[in-house]
Amino acid sequence: ARVVESGGGLVQPGGSLRLSCAASGFTLDYYAIAWFRQAPGKLREEVGCIASRDGFVHYADSVKGRFTISGDSAENAVYLQMDTLKPEDTAVYSCAARYPWYGSSCVDEDIEYNYWGQGTQVTVSS
Numbered sequence: 001a002r003v004v005e006s007g008g009g010l011v012q013p014g015g016s017l018r019l020s021c022a023a024s025g026f027t028l029d030y031y032a033i034a035w036f037r038q039a040p041g042k043l044r045e046e047v048g049c050i051a052s053r054d055g056f057v058h059y060a061d062s063v064k065g066r067f068t069i070s071g072d073s074a075e076n077a078v079y080l081q082m083d084t085l086k087p088e089d090t091a092v093y094s095c096a097a098r099y100p101w102y103g104s105s106c107v108d109e110d111i112e113y114n115y116w117g118q119g120t121q122v123t124v125s126s
Contacts, residue, residue, distance in 0.1 A: 006020045
């Protein structure tokens with residue numbers, strides 16, 4: 001079982017990208033998935049997370065209003081829609097899944113993510 005990210009690339013400031021976190025080997029029914037990013041020389045930052053039980057979604061202040069996390073059970077994937085991208089959003093983006101997860105939240109929870117993706121590069125530059 002694993003999760004795999006895709007959708008990274010080069011985009012101009014103000015542009016958009018959609019990243020996918022596809023699960024294989026398990027079904028995304030009750031889960032928590034978090035998106036992380038890490039830029040060179042910086043600590044890993046959690047961008048946001050989703051807990052499927054009640055559709056709870058949380059975003060870091062740095063991306064609130066610009067990024068949207070959503071799940072698609074038919075595609076067995078979670079998406080990170082990134083709009084109004086800035087150069088400071090440049091980083092390697094990774095997703096991590098906790099499966100199964102029956103909690104109502106993905107914040108302030110002692111979640112140990114058990115599936116990690118390899119990451120996908122997002123570069124915002126003109």
